[in-house]
Amino acid sequence: MKKLLAPAALFSLGALVLSGCTDNNVSAASDGSINVVATDDSCTVSTDNAPGGTLKFNVKNEGSKINEFYLLADDGLRIVGEVENVGPGVSRDLVVLAPEGSYFAACKPGMVGDGIRSAFTVTAAADGQQVSADRATLQKTATDQYTAYVKDQAEQLLRGTKDFAEAFAAGDEKTAKQLYASTRMHWERIEPVAESFGDLDPILDAREADLAEGDQFTGWHRAEKDLWAPENYTKMTEKQRQQIADVMVENTQKLYDRTLKLSFTPDQLANGAKSLLDEVATGKVTGEEETFSHTDLWDFQANMEGAKIAYQDLKPLLEGTDDKLDAQLEKNFTSLQGQLDQYRDGDGFKYYDELSTKQVQELAAGVDALSEPLSKLTAAVIK
Incomplete structure (x- = not known):
């Protein structure tokens, strides 16, 4: 497909x-x-x-x-x-x-x-x-807004995972493929939060290349491999698909339940934004995340959106205290979004393997340009 x-x-x-x-x-x-x-x-x-x-x-x-x-x-x-x-x-x-x-x-x-x-x-x-508003109030407002955002994304992830799992378990590959990238965007927007639950992240998002000997291959990328099967791959049985689907729903429910009890600090928002850009640099822009589906640009978009949300929630703390950093971040987020928009294709993006080496290098340079000022955000907002 x-x-x-x-x-x-x-x-x-x-x-x-x-x-x-x-x-x-x-x-x-x-x-x-x-x-x-x-x-x-x-x-x-x-x-x-x-x-x-x-x-x-x-x-x-x-x-x-x-x-x-x-x-x-x-x-x-x-x-x-x-x-x-x-x-x-x-x-x-x-x-x-x-x-x-x-x-x-x-x-x-x-x-x-x-x-x-x-x-x-x-x-x-x-x-x-x-x-x-005084600075303490602005900090609380920022963290309250981000907490609400994480809960909302986790709820949408759970709902989307249930729909995906149902289609995957039933062998409806067309529907499962249509839902794969869009549902994963909810995960990618809050990836640092999801990764903070060390027991859930490897179950739901481990790539095959990351597995140690004896580890089970489950979650999104296990389903991805079955949907975009490589050469000489043996497809799962109905029972195996159902097992993968059940594990995905069960553990996404756990993720959602845990987000309901979360709270954040301003430094966690800023560090999380930087972490999301690091995810783009080390996985998405290299094409290593979606080995079989090549839907890395959907993940790229979602990581960047999550980072921008954290920055925008913290933005009032920069106004009047570090306007230069604020302006640089606004400019670089806009610039990187413009670069990524060049690869939109209908309701989605081009596949990663359709990009030339030069295009990948240009995207990587855009990520680096944003990552540098974003690394200064934490110090600016905890003053």
């Missing part, structure tokens, strides 16, 4: 479903808060804009399922603020500090799936008001 088509949502950067969301028929509260009415199939926001500063969303669940509400950054992926576990008939508030910019307001009925979103704009702050 030469052409791998990932689902169209793959490159929406985690964007939530646009349908079922309106911004009328709900009046704004007299205290200036923004009313949100969430149901099982709609997310109605009383306004689609507000001046910069402290925003208060009053979220009421009029559906039958537990709901969540998010304010997302303009990439549809980074979580600016969230309120979870809003039960039927319950109202809860979300208070966030938001500067001028473009956002998305989003509900997630049942606390699963992609959810429902609508565009939300924060205009310039009112005269005499400033969007400011």
